[in-house]
Amino acid sequence: MLKGTIPIAGSDDGRVAAILEENGLNLAVGEARRVVELLGRDPTIVELTIFNTMWSEHCSYKSSRRLLGELLPTKAPNVVLGPGEDAGVIRYAEAEGGDWHCLVIAHESHNHPSQVLPVEGAATGIGGIVRDVYCMGADVVGVLDPLRFGDPAGPNARQVISIARGVVDGIAQYGNPLGVPNLGGDIAFDPRFDENCLVNVVAVGTVLESRVLRSRVPEEAARMPYRIVLIGKPTDDSGFGGAAFASEDLVDGEQANRGAVQVPDPFLKRVLTVATRRVLELAREKKYVIGFKDLGAGGIACVTSELAHAGGFGVIIDLDAVNTAMGYAFPPAVVSCSETQERYALAVPEEFVPDVLRVYNEEFELPRLYHGAGAVVIAEVTRDRMYRIESGGEAVCETPVDVITTGISYDRPSKARRPAIKDPPLQPGRPLRDDFLKILGSPNIASKNYVFKHYDSEVQGRAVLRPGEADAGVIAPLPGRAVGLAFSVDGNPWYGAIDPYQGGALAVCEAARNVAAVGAVPSAITDCLNYGNPEVPEVFWEFTEGVRGIGDACRGIGLISHEGHPLPVVSGNVSFYNQGARGKAIPPSPIVCCVGVVEDYSRCRSLAFKEEGDEVFLVGEPLAELGGSEYLRTVYGAEGASVPKADFVRERGQIRAVLEMHRRGWVRACHDISQGGLLTAVAEMALGPAGEGSLGLAIEASNLSAAGLGAETVLFSETGGFVVEVGPGIERDLLAVCAHNRVQLRRLGVLRKGGRLVVTAADAILASWSLDELRGIYLTACRPIFGAGKGA
């Protein structure tokens, strides 16, 4: 019997609920009883706190695990490690001696913290996600950030703008000092995010396959003594309960939530990263096998139990050895479970410990650079598979390690929500000229250059295509080699709001299209699934539909480099409880990051039109799919119903056709059709990423639809496709490639100097714009949100 156990077994439900409440725990009464059942006795406060964290939705995936396993394909020939580790790993290029260059990727949300404390919330989002990649032994080579904010012109504009600016600042304040370039991201604004913004973060890294580190005590620990070394910032009570905080609804009165947000320190992280590089080098030199894991949700308890459990060992943790902030004696439950940032745990042979301590504490002087920081031995690995925490000479937790890591799972009820919605009737004779200016000036469409230039996109020197320059960010990861990596993040909340299945499927399609637009083969995806409260059956149905859409799209598009295999989902995250204090859930927002591999990055071109006399083609065909479009929202003030329907055969054909055009070196510019439709895509190419373009185009709208759709549908429907610029005289070659892949090709026109964009129908001019006037709107429409001055 351990000292200080909590009487659960002998208390009635009301009393148990009161005990949980008093201790600030979110466990359900039934869950507390389950703890008693697993332990075979009443738990200590430390044990209860551990289960509280491990069984939070954030850590346990208790509502989603079963569904994800059933619906998402995670295996493919290029996958080294799929979901389950801190990050997914895929092979992308052969290395010497049969080894492989691998890409490591992780994707998470930091929504609630960013709503409450935007700068710190977003910064710790970056801080946490890069740790997941570093701890695989990789160098982090980039981050991406899909962001969803409220309405910057609505009733909550002041707060929305302040959050948007704070988040962008937080991302910059962490990523820039850390020395990790920003590779891309997207931003969408909708009033349904007023009370719950979304801040998703993706980190990508590179590592040789032979050097991938696992989050477990290595099997060598059966033959030689191993220790667990805690590295980094001194433990404090910041972020105590953070995982649980992410797993409940935000409550009114932000102050109540703030204590659960962690404190970021990119400086310390940078030094830790450089020092760790040295430790990993030494371990390789001395041929020690080590385990490495970052401390995130659940802190020391989570990291030690998972390291031990994954390796099949036990541990004895000495909480008194943990370096705490100002040497303060926090309660054992806090030291065990606080989510203090900038910490890692290494499982290393005892004889390697002096080297490890020397590198962190002496060579890189962590204790001098940050008061209380450093590397300390906190645990001994045991072979008995027992998990034991000691504090003040007494055990405060003692149980088989498998009990600590026992999962929990729920089957949530699901109920379809099918509102009676329809498209608004289109108004004949609408002023196309003015309507398009409105669309281009919508904050969802207008240039995000203000934001992109706030991030360091050049550090590390690998950038080939920077944020905004093309549909995907591209880097050249291996100096002297032609292989390139492309990344895109996507997820359209308006599609999900109308049809949650299409929301998931189209997120995959668009992300895959975006990497194909720069000539890269879609090779893996990650997903971050942002939804409301899963205990609400309609929300759980939305979630189920979204996951089903993602899974279907991955199988439908497939892995083009390995015929017959799906596009694998290698990592991801589920974020539930995204709703405001007034209970309004966000629109279903699955967000997907697609990784593309390109044999030769020199073929990756920006989306800007390049040369006078070049010809511009449309790959694909606009359909009557205006539902959820920027056009309906901006011009008609309506959402509509007819969202684009993902057609995987068509998507796959288009992607293959465009990749073939790239492979043959024909493509001079390429842009996919998405938000804002065909006309927006063409305008963005004419303007170029920084608005420097001068080449114009005249589009004949009546030729673009076999079904004879009207000009506004053709120009603004968001049916997927590509706009491609090629040199003159190769239309027949393009047609052959498209016919082979069974996709449509239509000629849009020839690039002309003079800087005008013109739309004609049956040779009559419907509308025309000078690039100068488009430029003025496109470049400045986001100024009130992100420009100088301290907001509205």
Added chain:
Amino acid sequence: MAGRYRGVVAIIQFPGVNCEYETAEAVRSAGLEAGLFRWNEDPALLQEAAAVVLPGGFSYQDRIRAGVVAAKDRIMDAIGVLARQGRPVLGICNGAQVLVESGFIPGLHWERVDLALAPNVMADREGYYCAWTWLRCEDSPCLWTGAFAGGEVVPVPIAHAEGRFSTDDESVIEAMRANGQIVLRYCTAAGEIDPAFPVNPNGSMDNIAGVCNPEGNVLAMMPHPERASWLRQVPEGLAGSWGRRRVAAACDPGKMEDGGPGRRFFESLKLGTGGAR
């Protein structure tokens, strides 16, 4: 350990810098040897280094003010001795802030702080700004620009929040001008000096992007030459001859590995030191 830095370009790794690895690669691309030198290593080891580079980043978290803590680090005493002996020293971005805070630049009066790198002043935005800029290399005694023709224009990116060269002492500017210390100035792709944003990306007086000491062996520059040392690093949409070269290299991965505009700073070092070793 002795001799580890003989003939090597030492890249000083203060805690918090974040460009040390790519800076070393860029130095190597010019045919020189480069090695990282951790800030707390024995300063005597620097004695035999061919040159010293202070790379970009956030040394000591830019506590108090960018570069100021590193400027007081004991390693700077050793670097100061080398600088006065004429050893080439380059500070890039945060390294430039360190050289200004230590008084090595402008070096009119040794170790007197005559310049500041103040927060950017920009139209329409504030804080950190990452963008490609054009630099005009002025006639100067600077060793680090020896490979450039006077008046030559090169694109190199900046990324900083405090890069505005400033002083309230007009005589400092006059002396720097008279000595040819204003080595690099922000300009248009055609080489015209326009004081307005974004040509002058941070509001620097006189569009100053880089300043050397009167002897020309020490240079503090805000732009990052290591991020422009290969043609592949040059953005496709850039105006001017480098942008055109980059476009012409499309579909030719071999050409992409050609040297970029920023490599010339390191080639200048090689030229100025007779090839180092």
